[in-house]
Amino acid sequence: MSAAVTIPLDSSIRSQAALRPGLSLAGQLGLRVRLASVVSRDQDAGERKALLQSILAARGLNDALVEVITHASVTDGVMELINQDPDSPVVMSTHARGLVGEAVAGSVASHMVRNTHRPLLFTGPEFAEEWTGPIRxxxxxxxxxxxxxxxxxxxxxxxxxxxxxxxxxxxxxxxxxxxxxxxxxxxxxxxxxxxxxxxxxxxxxxxxxxxxxxxxxxxxxxxxxxxxxxxxxxxxxxxxxxxxxxxxxxxxxxxxxxxxxxxxxxxxxx
Known part of the structure; x- marks a missing residue:
């Protein structure tokens, strides 16, 4: 079994919509949370990591994992991150524009659907602020x-x-x-x-x-x-x-x- 639920995030507020179901799922599975992110330049990694850590701190999640990598393609970088643990549940936000959408950056969500057979948990643009776990x-x-x-x-x-x-x-x-x-x-x-x-x-x-x-x-x-x-x-x-x-x-x-x-x-x- 995986040790964490992976939640890919970028710097946008929209991507953080995945946190509520992601945290609920992690709690129900008894797993840690792993925030994963991709930047295109090495010099941006520190700022992105600090952002993710502040998001976790605001929710009192002191034992969560944070991983930021540098990759020329955000899409390929996210795939690299989630493929590090094939058993890790993945929860992410998507804008659902045209395809499944522009998620985190570009067409990450649609690329993920095309390139994996694992179930992926998405929140779309109309995901309700009042939605709360646990998943019942x-x-x-x-x-x-x-x-x-x-x-x-x-x-x-x-x-x-x-x-x-x-x-x-x-x-x-x-x-x-x-x-x-x-x-x-x-x-x-x-x-x-x-x-x-x-x-x-x-x-x-x-x-x-x-x-x-x-x-x-x-x-x-x-x-x-x-x-x-x-x-x-x-x-x-x-x-x-x-x-x-x-x-x-x-x-x-x-x-x-x-x-x-x-x-x-x-x-x-x-």
């Missing part, structure tokens, strides 16, 4: 595809490690199942997946079918009602999160979510 519920977004279901074992591992519940959610268009009763076909898929979770993944889960014309917005609004929620989903990561589960679904959720979003690009087993 992991909302796993499913759409009936093998891609979306690849998140299940990772979500179970994540939830089990922090003592959180799992709730499977699926968004259906309002016209789905017109003419059926309360137990019409719209419920069948999620109920079947939930029923098999104890056998396949060793964990019982809840589930809920949502309705909405805007799939991403339905997920965002639902998650905002649940205290300590984290949204979990997969992406192809062919262009960051631009091509994702249900088209631009992951990109739109990260952009609009008021909760942290756990994103993973599964390995291609075809």
């Amino acid at each position: 519920t992991v909302l796993v977004c499913l759409d009936g595809s093998p891609l979306s279901e690849a998140m299940l074992p990772e979500a179970v591992s994540f939830a089990r490690a922090i003592g959180a519940d799992i709730r499977l959610i699926q968004v259906l268009k309002p016209s789905f199942g017109v003419g059926g009763g309360a137990d019409s076909g719209e419920w069948v898929y999620l109920r079947r997946v939930a029923d098999h979770m104890p056998e396949l993944h060793g964990m019982s889960v809840n589930w809920d079918v949502l309705h909405g014309k805007d799939v991403a917005q339905a997920v965002v609004e639902y998650s905002a009602l649940i205290k300590g929620a984290v949204i979990a989903m997969t992406t192809h990561g062919r262009a960051g999160l631009q091509r994702a589960l249900m088209g631009s679904f992951a990109r739109e959720v990260v952009r609009a979510a008021r909760s942290p979003v756990l994103v993973m690009r599964p390995e291609d087993k075809s």
